Amino acid sequence: MTKVAVVGGGISGATAAYRLRQSLGADAEIVLFESSGSLGGKLRTVELAGTRYDVGAEAFLARRPEAVALVEEIGLGGELAHPTGAKSTVRAGGRRVGLPGGTMMGIPGSADAVAEVLSDDGRRRVAAEAELPAVRLDGDVALGELLRGRFGDELVDRLVDPLLGGVYAGGPDGLGLRATVPALAKAIDDGAPSLTSAAASLLPATPSEKPVFGTLSHGLGTLVDRLVELGKPELRLNTLVRGLSRTAAGWSLDLAGGGLEVDAVVLAVPAPAARRLLEHVAPVASAALAGVELASMAVVGLALPPGTELPAASGVLIGASERYPDGRPLAAKAFTFSSRKWAHLDGPVLVRGSVGRFGEPGALRAEDDELVRLVRSDLAELTGITAEPIDVHVQRWGGGLPQYGVGHLDTVGKAERAVADLPGLAIAGAALHGVGVPACIATATAAASRITSGLPRR
Template structure:
């Protein structure tokens, strides 16, 4: 690099891209030129918050999985450890068979390890199908299947529709019959890999270890007191990168000195020269930008489908009775008392779930709408969607009060769908990209849609860039070392 400081362009200003920029800054030091190009006018991607009747509410991802280390470690590194909060002890619920039930314990993404614990959610025929698993003989596992296909064959339709589908819909906005076991329920796949002879046995093996006697269980989820949307902002500040929003990257090409990135912005086309590039964009962006430089990766990325969703947040007057549940999940086949389909797939009673959101100004809720392959509710305009959500909350929660304020956040193509063989798809993307010097990928399209998984892909991408820069430095006489 002729003794000059390294130059890296990160395409994508969501949490993955900003985390990659931050990690590159911590490893490359102050002299590195790091540029972040983001197509929208704001940073953060699917982490966003709004002020709703005086309460700051996340309208994208609202929490991270605390059992994985990446988010807690990064927040600690950013000096935000004291701002991490956890949910209350309130339990959630699930709408099954036309009734609302307490969320059963000892399940793995709805697959029960303890049949009696889910008995109340099933009809007599459903309980009989669950009890009959041992009559099917040993489970033959070929390494992957759709979650719905596996569960229906072993435990029956009701376990799939009333337990598994609502949980998968809440996480992925997808359907049990399309999502792959290995990518969406990896603990269950691992138990099957190790020879679990039944699905119930695999679920029992996949459950996390019980806490030591006399100690409280570790919290499952966490967020920031001021909103999880503050994480991207903190990463951007710490990365000290040149951030350019409203820049749509239109071209990516090899150049004699590394890479040339073309972007369209408010002032027209702009060119960025770089020694390395990190692509932290959704699958369609990967397909488009990799088409010429890593065509095998582009073809693989084209196979990842996306689901769209929306969050409708409502503020209601203080003192409104919201019940004792932290939220309710609904299966795609559930029906309202009047026989119509529900518009929502889940509601989080935020002011019950998160004690820090209880204020004198308002109480808040978030309803989630949209499933893969079903955009009917998303075709409504904002006013119609709010009306439909309120129409659902009346019979579901008994909530009929006029809201103080509402907001609709739409996430078009926000969630990748991890089908059967997703791991092979990702391996094809990463292998093809790794063969191109100075190029790396990160983001939710790869190894998980949650914040910790995205942070892990960002760190991996940064390390790939660092390895390239070291190799390039070492090959240039007199060039300084990197990292």
């Protein structure tokens, strides 16, 4: 009987277990290990004022095919939901304005596209970028360094930083261009003389009518539950895999209660855990993954009294440089006005505040009650809403988001090549080729395929 271990019970591990079951059949033994007491990883759906509510990832990119295709494949297509027409906003220079179109992750195709976000000086700096000497890349570069040198600080601080903070919980100065905005890097490599022209070349001639994001009406936790239901792995919750070693026939997992021998292993865990498990069997991969840093964050879910009036927007992004009138920084990096954004959330008035940036623990040091107070204070400053919540949920994500620093693609390539030299071993997860749900599904599918292609048919 073929026996495969999957380490990590998030979306990557659940997808890998499901794909392995598809390929290996009902007789295969698939064991799914999760160090915590619940599955789902960064997909977590809770009850907030009687409503199922996501306090981890709340949506996936629908224009990338993997998540939508998997949802439909496993019979959850009827739960697929897309945002309403409510628009996003950004707090820029002390004002809340509409999030501009005509940009690639905040990098504009023209100065006019970002006029409302910038001051007169900022607009002039953006307009002048196309007249600078042609941009050239020598390998990878910090996104912030490149953008500040071409556009100045204002565009970066008011627009690019809040957008990247919403995806990575990290700022542009610590993120690499080639991993975070690969299409822009390719446009420059292909000869675009300026960042403005590179961004313009990537923007569609006419806006797409296809929805950008999707979710599940009963919460994204449903996706993991369904994958595990179909994959039928043996679940080992609250079980830490302490080590990994090769055997004559496959692999041995070091567990608190003894060892477990298997034919193959998929590691679908965060970079620090993968580094630890690979240290003795794939030291080159382990050393590479040690360079992937993580950001911590928290989500504060607020259920407000019925009738509370939310802004006519899906939410607001907040740059690290934004302040109260007295100079204090805001604690939150974003708010989602969930009841405006998602039509299926038709119960209580729901809002979620996101807190935490890479290298800046700030409000994350606060106890839960104080963190809720800080988030409510920010909400009042931005929207005027002071209503006392009828229910609250604080979800902390310690080391929740990997940072794609300069040279990230080289780092991941080095790790993947080292693992590829070891039959019966594969890696997957957000540390590799994207932090979103579709990217995690893609790495898990590839890992499962690598395992099954190398196993003898029995």
